[in-house]
Amino acid sequence: MLENSKLLNDSWLRWSAKSKEEAKICIMGIPFDNAVSLNKGAAKGPETIRSLSVDMSDVTEDWIPIKNNILYDIGDIPVDLQWERYFERVEREACQLMRTDKFCLFLGGDHSVTIPLHKAFGKYQRETGADRKIGVIHFDAHLDLCDEYDGHRWSHACTEARSLENIISGEDLFFAGIRVAELSELEALDKNPGITVVKAMDVHRHGEEAVFEKMQEKFKAYDALYLTIDIDVLDPAFAPGTGTPSSGGLTSIQLIRLFKLMIKNLPVKAMDIVEVAPDLDVNHITSWAALRIIQEVFGHFSK
Numbered sequence: 001m002l003e004n005s006k007l008l009n010d011s012w013l014r015w016s017a018k019s020k021e022e023a024k025i026c027i028m029g030i031p032f033d034n035a036v037s038l039n040k041g042a043a044k045g046p047e048t049i050r051s052l053s054v055d056m057s058d059v060t061e062d063w064i065p066i067k068n069n070i071l072y073d074i075g076d077i078p079v080d081l082q083w084e085r086y087f088e089r090v091e092r093e094a095c096q097l098m099r100t101d102k103f104c105l106f107l108g109g110d111h112s113v114t115i116p117l118h119k120a121f122g123k124y125q126r127e128t129g130a131d132r133k134i135g136v137i138h139f140d141a142h143l144d145l146c147d148e149y150d151g152h153r154w155s156h157a158c159t160e161a162r163s164l165e166n167i168i169s170g171e172d173l174f175f176a177g178i179r180v181a182e183l184s185e186l187e188a189l190d191k192n193p194g195i196t197v198v199k200a201m202d203v204h205r206h207g208e209e210a211v212f213e214k215m216q217e218k219f220k221a222y223d224a225l226y227l228t229i230d231i232d233v234l235d236p237a238f239a240p241g242t243g244t245p246s247s248g249g250l251t252s253i254q255l256i257r258l259f260k261l262m263i264k265n266l267p268v269k270a271m272d273i274v275e276v277a278p279d280l281d282v283n284h285i286t287s288w289a290a291l292r293i294i295q296e297v298f299g300h301f302s303k
Contacts, residue, residue: 007294015298017069024301026102029076030090030109030117033277034083036156040241041277046076046107048144048278049294056291060299067302072102073264087116094120098270099127105297108274110243111144111156114228118159121270122167132190132223135172136163137215137262139255140230141200141246145185156275159228161188163186170194174218176211176258177203177233179248200233200249208257212265219266227262227271229255229293239289241281252289255270259293263300271297 016021029046036042050073058066077093080086094117097104106117118136125134138144138160145164149157160173170192179200189195196218198211219225232242235249262268273290281287 011053011068012071012073013054013056014068015058015066015070017072020072020074020097020100020102021146022069023072023102025071025105025107026097026100027071027073028094028097029073029083029107030087030113031076032079032090032108032113033110033243034079036110039277039280041241041279042108042110042243042275043079044276044278045109045276045287047291048284049107049273049276049290052284052287052291053294056295060295064299064302066295067292068302070298087113091116091120091123098124103297103301104270105294106270106272108272108276109138111159111228111230111274113274114159114272115162116215117228117270117272118163118167121224122163125224125269129223129287133172133221134168134224134226135174135219135222135270136160136168137174137176137219137225137257137266137268138230139176139229139233139250140247141177141232142180142230142244143175143182143185143189143197144230145188147184147188157182164188164192164274172222174198174215176215177250177255180246201207203250203254203258208254208261212258212261215262216265222267224267224269227268229259229271229273230275231273231290232275234286234289235301239276239286241277241286242275243277243280243285244275252292255289256292256296259296260300263296 149155171194
C-alpha cells in the first residue's frame with residue numbers, strides 16, 4: 001500500500017474523486033531527495049504542495065471552473081533507504097498507475113525520481129503499441145545529461161542520460177529553459193545531434209510561441225509525450241525554493257504560456273513537477289508556482 005494520510009483527504013478540496021475510475025487525473029507523490037548535488041529539501045515537496053492546495057481557486061484564469069471528481073491522489077511512495085529497490089518500486093507503481101489510462105501527475109522529489117518514471121512511461125507506451133513514437137520534453141535550468149555525477153549514475157544530474165540508454169533516442173528529446181551545462185554534457189550533445197535544446201535566453205529573445213512551434217514541428221508525428229518540469233527552470237526570483245537555483249531563468253508567465261500550448265496541442269500523457277524544496281523557499285513562492293501549473297492541468301481536463 002502507498003503512504004496515505006488525513007492530509008490527502010483534506011487536500012485538493014472538493015475535486016477529489018472516490019476512485020481512480022471516476023477521475024481523469026491520477027496523482028502520486030515521490031518524496032525522495034537523496035540524489036541531490038547541492039541542497040536537500042525536495043522530499044517535502046509533495047506534502048507542502050498538497051497542504052497549500054486547500055487555498056487554490058476553483059476557477060482558472062481563463063474562467064474555467066474545476067470540475068468535481070477530476071482527480072484521484074493515491075498518496076506517496078514511502079522512501080526506502082535501499083535506492084535500487086526504491087526506484088524499482090517507483091517504476092512499478094507508476095506503470096500500474098499509467099495503465100489506468102488516466103493523465104498521470106507525479107510530484108517529486110528531486111529530479112532523479114524521473115529516471116524510474118521515464119522507464120515506466122516507456123514500458124507502458126510500448127505495451128500499448130510496439131511501434132508507438134514516444135518523446136520527452138524536459139524543462140530545466142540544467143541538461144541532466146551527465147553519465148555520472150558525484151559518483152552516482154542515478155544522480156539528479158543524470159536523468160536524461162539514463163533515458164537515452166534504452167527508452168528514447170536523441171531525436172525524441174526536447175530541452176527548454178537551459179542555462180547550465182557540464183563539459184561532459186556538451187560531449188553528450190555532440191554524440192546525439194538530434195536532441196533539441198532551447199536555452200532560457202532563446203525563450204526571452206524569441207518568445208513562447210516560437211519555442212512552441214519548434215516543439216510542435218519536432219513532435220508532430222508522435223503518439224505520446226512525457227513532460228518533466230524541474231521548478232528551477234524558473235528564475236530564482238520566481239522559484240527561490242529549489243536545491244540548485246540558477247539566475248536568468250524563465251518567468252512564471254513564460255512557463256504558464258508554454259504549458260498551456262503544450263497541454264492543449266501536444267499528446268502529453270504524463271508529467272512530473274520536481275525539485276520544489278519548501279524549507280529553502282520564501283513564503284511558499286515556489287510551491288505556489290508549481291500549484292499554478294497543476295491548476296492549469298485541472299482546468300484543461302475540466303473543459
